[in-house]
Amino acid sequence: MDTAADELRALARSGSLVERYPRVRDLLADADPDVLRRAGQLLSRLDPDEVLRAHPGTPGFRVAVTGTGTLDGIVAPLTGELARHGLLARVRVGDFGGYVTELSDPAGPPADLTLVLLDAASVFAEAPSPWRADDVAAVLAERVALLEKLVIRFTSAGRGTLVLNTVPLPRRYPAQLVDHRSRARLGAVWREANARLLRLTEDHPALVVLDSDALLSDGIAVLEPRLAAYTKAHLSPELLHAYAREVAHLARASTGRAKKVLAVDLDGTTWGGILGDDGVEGIEVADTYRGEAFRAFQATLRQLASQGVLLAALSKNDPGPVREALGGHPRLAVREEDFVRVVANWRPKHDNLRELADVLNLGVDSFVFVDDSPYERGLVRRELPGVAVVAVDEEPALHVDRLLAQGWFDVPDLTAEDVARPARYQEELGRQDFLRSFDSVQDYLDELGVRVRVARARPEELARVSQVTLRTNQFNLTTRRLQPADVRALAEDPDGYVVAVHTADRFGDNGLVGVLLGRREADVLRLDNVLLSCRVFARGVEQAALSALLAHARDTGATAVLGEYRPTAKNGKVRDFLPGVGFATVADDGDVVTFRHDLTDIAPPPAHVGLTVDWNRR
Template sequence: MVADHSAGTLLELAAAGRLAAEYPLVCRIVAALAEQEPARGEVARAGRLLDRVDPAEIERLHPGLPGVSVGITGHGTLSALAPALRAEFARHGLVARPTVTGFDGYVRELGDPASELSAARPDLVLCVLDPAMVFDEVPVPWTPADVERAATAKVALIERLAERYTRAGRGTLVLNTMPLTRRHTAQLVDWRSRARLGAVWRQANARLLALADHHPSVVVVDLDPLVAEGVPVGDDRLGTYAKAHLTDDLLAAYAREIGHLARNLVGRTKKCLVLDLDDTLWGGVLGDDGVDGIEIGGGYRGEAFLAFQRVAKQLGSQGVLLAAVSKNDPELVERALREHPAMALREADFVQVVANWRPKHENLAGLADRLGLGVDSFVFVDDSAYERGLVRRELPGVAVVDVDGEPALHPGRLLRDGWFDQRELTGEDRVRPARYREEAARKGFLDRFDSVEDYLRELDVRVRVSRATEPEAARISQLTLRTNQFNLTGRRLQPQDVRRLMRDPDALVLSVHVGDRFGDSGLVGAVLARWHGDLLHIDNFLLSCRVFSRSVEEACLNWVLRHARERGAGAVLAGYRPGGRNGLVREFYPRNGFVHEADDGTMLTFRHPLTEIPPPPPHIRLVEVHEAP
């Protein structure tokens, strides 16, 4: 944990003109401030300090930090949103490049191809909607029917703008629901009319929320849950005099949600929730209290721990990997998970349960190695301040969630930062934990053989390479966002980007499915390529860490090379861009017959002449291979 003088350190850095130079430190400080509930004002102050710093200077000094460009438009005054975004992006190690357009200019910005936002092509466009958009259009006096007409027309306009924006393919458009305030409902003196107004308003918001179903490039943030947590919607004076129809506090809470979205956009969504056990997942100390003595279900504290387990189980059902790391006797932990009658989480819910007396940070590092993940994929929850501090110091990439002796607060503290948020859930997500448990069985199977070659032969690996279909677009996008090790160029694509490539006659989007004697691993890889005359250029090649060390990548590349030659290609070009954790694939193309051709400082380019293509690895069966057009 950064010391209490962190806010003062930011002021010192700002006074010295060092915020850009020390931006990684700034990110750590803002992250620490954001973890402290009373520090909301300090985070806002950090955003205002960062608003004075040129993002280009930060990126020049720290080229490895991902930057996200954000266009901000809407109906009211939104000047407070840019600094809030800068702070929220910083706490995730990102650089925000916000641009705020003119007042009430959202129609032109979204609808005119020559507008400022259209020309800038930002990664995210935030069109911030507020209640005044509707109530500014109603007559005085007004009735619920007047509001219904105005809301229907306004939502129809936004639907048309979203449709136009989606067709233009200019990144991700973020909309939001419009909160209904008492200032408006109280102007109706009978409860029947108020009920009618509430129904009308919710119908309009339901139409907004449905836009995400119809337009893959649209995200809709529901503001009602934020308001329900006590965040005020409007300030009468600022709304009247400055046309700031949403409070700074609500814009800050909204910016927090956008920070989660930006984190997903650059591939930094977390994958694994690692839970301590004693006084975190259940009450009491298992070694002292025994299986029958721990608190889980029954009694108010036991019910609180049970509620937390149910939240973790809910996350696990959507593809979040659950693991436990505890200083405990492993046999006793096994008994508790199997035998305690009130336990919501059982052994089968975890991909790994680690119980021993080693330091937690060492166990987390070992767990990452066994799962084939980076520790920066982990969210760690522990009630011990000592253990949390040790993990923060030794493994700074791990997101650490502070919980204490009040288990009723555990769920809120875990959920408030949206560590696992993603654009779209796929079928692969729901079966991911089972895939990792199958992988554990594979590793146990390996121990039975004297050589890797014998193991691979008996594993019976099956690989299918085929042209990707529309339902696979979301999963391929997810691979580009979540895969960091076998990711040759680091290119991140949203689902709409993948679908656009699939419609391009010069593009080749391939999906890779893998199975073996232990089951179907699913869609675990993708090849994104493009034809340039008689050259096929591989723009990116991705493979999930779950199928490493089986030569799947060589089999896929063999298929691509043979396909290119059959189509009359003169050569295949492929790129490698160093970055993050993909160093292990730097020599992938040279190892497979490619020769170095160019280096522009950011990308290495390789060429395969297609004169000699070795056969695929002998232990792999290429099955159901469909000719790609």
């Protein structure tokens, strides 16, 4: 069998697709759009409940679809794209043209993402016949005003994340205007309306607006005329699939699956030529067509690193020439200081990747690996299936698009913590070198000078708090993912607790690295979650923060604190955290373990930690 779709079809015909469902993610890892389309058609016929009965740990993802036309064509591509990222899709398509009613209902069906698909046909249906550009402008103004009201209603009801799209304009409409001045006027008013849609995200954190222009720039048709005429499907299958791909990237980020590390090969990938053969001055970097293409790829790496992506180099080379090239080549657009780690040796790259993951205290499923060697890519795929592998080849002009095609590092919002992340990890590597100079971990901690500040999160920190819940997988007691609107609602609740944990030490400020979430219920504080960045494990930060919260609960009249642990494939290391700080197990149903602390004996913060606490509500 040549393709993933062939194997999936064989599994479906044999009746074993549900039984072998965990195989789906690996089959679709490198699937092209055509394979994903066919796979989505097969997978969308499965009953999600049947899959869950066979594989209870499969993460599900609920998507509600509504809009202004026939939208059933989104189901199959969305199912395939979500499956590619390990998510079991539950897609519900609303009534034709029923988006106003569905978004206005505060008690609408729950969904992780609600998509409102907008098309041009519904705009022109409201324009007079014949129409002029100014008639369309009036309809667009009313439509955008209505959408803003619906966004406010939807998000104020706390119904999750809402996704709109800018409205693509098919050529058939401007072509109906015979003079170019009128066409220009239509183009201007159309773009202004779409710009207003895009700007709605500035005031509504629970809203995402996908820019259709970015999808259409790849040559995708806006509509397929026969489908538009006969089925009222006013967005082409190709555009729906491109849209589904972007939505899957959002889903991946909102479930903690966004990648964090970009590990790139050097020879043939980051620059042209072989460093060991051609020397530092002989590698292709600039001044030729191919050299400029490699330089564009380097600039893209630096652009990603500036936004918090951890950049690493993995090269089969001697370390000296690599450092010379990255440190001294006058035309390189990326430098050694842009990388959190440069690994140059002759070991297998999958071993280097595994070791780098250990050093950074991250799972290998946080990595994207880019290499021009099919051999190296194949080894990494086989040995480390959680790593996302990007294939590039001898054509460097295609490197940038291939790297960016799957949006591996996409997040809903960029925070100051994101921008500072590479520097934080470089500091962390310095801490590890410092640790190796001590005979014991305790001696190291005593000299490290750990400082912890525990305080209610400030308004400007709420986006970062949401991000911690979305991206933290290992030290995460319940893996409940909160969107910014969810965090804001809890912070504004008089009984809610959104507590930020900041740390610093002799090497620098780690920033906001942990979160305590809870709610006061009479004389009991219910602890919804405790989360901590993997960068600061095993330094006493979590014990100090929870000690502060327990003491605050006692001092404000609480008689107990309840907490939970929900096991996942990645959070096993925190199974014993609550018992380790004085909580007793009171229930265990196999899915959730419930703990209780009676606040009579609160363990103090570790002696090596300097703790500052501020419980003032802001």
